[in-house]
Amino acid sequence: MNIYNIDDFGGSAVNPPLLAVRDLCKYFPIRSRGLVRRKVGDVKAVDHVSFDLYRNETLGLVGESGCGKSTTVRTILRALDFTGGHAYFDPEGNGRYVDFGELTAHELVPLRRAAQMIFQDPFSSLNPRMTIGGIVAEPLVIHGLARGKALEERVDEILVKVGLKPEYKTRYPHAFSGGQRQRIGIARALVMNPKFVVADEAVSALDVSVQAQVINLLDDLKREMGLSYIFVAHDLGVVRHICDRVAVMYAGRIVELAPTEELFERPLHPYTRLLLGSAPIPDPDRRTLPPNPGEVADAGNLPAGCAFAPRCPYATAVCRKERPELRTMSPLHLASCPFAEQ
Structure with missing residues (x-):
């Protein structure tokens, strides 16, 4: 079992992360029909995803169905094998990290004590x-x-x-x-x-009144037990209530990452704006859903440039040719739109 330190993945020694995900990939092969079943492509369910999770933090992971949220967290915990990338985890808090992707089944056993999962369907x-x-x-x-x-x-x-x-x-x-x-x-x-818990749509199957009870329970246990969560959800109201930071995923990639209130008050990516605009508001005089929200990108046949370009009202020729990378727009706020400043 290899042991890593902060310098190996570019973390901050001042505020070291509990979990550091770097260029995580999970591809599923597309095979041709017939007897031979040759591989003809890949479904890029998770495509070069990077983020940090800090101690006593709740990181929200949001996006439309099929964007890769659940596949991301299941791959991190090795319910699915890595296609590429790393997930550095420090279970003891002593600056000695192990990479989930490199561990054998036998080496994973002791780490299961420190990393657990709450499943979607109760x-x-x-x-x-x-x-x-x-x-x-x-x-x-x-x-x-x-x-x-x-x-x-x-x-x-x-x-x-x-x-x-x-x-x-x-x-x-x-x-x-x-x-x-x-x-x-x-x-x-x-x-x-455990030190780290993944809550994969942990409240989506529950009634609204029961959702509130479970959310408050998770928040109380976080403070009492010193937990860190990755909270996968569709409900943006729940995310705003419980999460410290939010990562927005689209077509297998993170397109925006920011502190919760900053993301809700000042979204910088057009897809984040679409998501926030789709959230229901209890006011009959306010229309929130854009008139033509479009269709989710096909992870098995992504366009050459930005995956969101076919649905984006601001897309240019550059967006359709070059795939944008996450850039730091302000402290702790990252976005992958080339026109985020505007």
């Missing part, structure tokens, strides 16, 4: 044949972290933290509502005291 992500106590205790048993009375006490403790009663341990998932199931999923993710 119904299919829980084993219907296991009791709640068994589901929450399973990570501790697999990693050999507790047994006997200590195991029971740890399960009781984490269930109380997420707002469930310890006596629920003997029940099965079908006996719980969607919100309660999501709390069980959160308990399973947090039972090993």
Whole structure:
């Protein structure tokens, strides 16, 4: 297992990141029909994505369906193998980083204690044949972290933290509502005291009233346990409430990255403006959705230049020829539009 330091990936020694993603790629091959099935192209689901996640921070990852949000976080945690790039992770906080992409299955095991995931669907992500106590205790048993009375006490403790009663341990998932199931999923993710948690659409399947409860729970646990989140979501209202910074993805790439309030008050990329303009506002006299929002780019057949150019009202010939890179527009605010200053 290779060990890296700040200088190896250009991080800041003053404020070292917990996770540093550099040029992350995940491509899925496109194969021809017929007997031979030759590779004829790639679906570039994640294409050279880079960002940092800091300690005790919630980073939002937003964009339309199919833009690569879930594939990005699943690749970082090695639920999917890397096509290219790096994800440097410092689980101990001592400046010694490991690269998720280089680790073997055996080397990944101890890192699973420090990096966990809350899945989108609270119904299919829980084993219907296991009791709640068994589901929450399973990570501790697999990693050999507790047994006997200590195991029971740890399960009781984490269930109380997420707002469930310890006596629920003997029940099965079908006996719980969607919100309660999501709390069980959160308990399973947090039972090993991780440093880094991915919440992949963790509240999208829940009713609005239950969403608020789960969001507040995640925020409280972040402060209490010193967690860092990558929060994948469609709901921009939820993102604005819980996230410290927001990364906007389109066609497998990050097109804008900024502190939450700055991004909502001063979006610099046309796609970010389209997203914010699509968010519903409870005022019948205000039309927010642009008259022709267009179609999402095909990740298997991207245009030569900027992927958003066919939908962009400001696109020029330069945009259709050259693919723009993320540029620093102001401290902590990056955008990939060549006309962002205007």
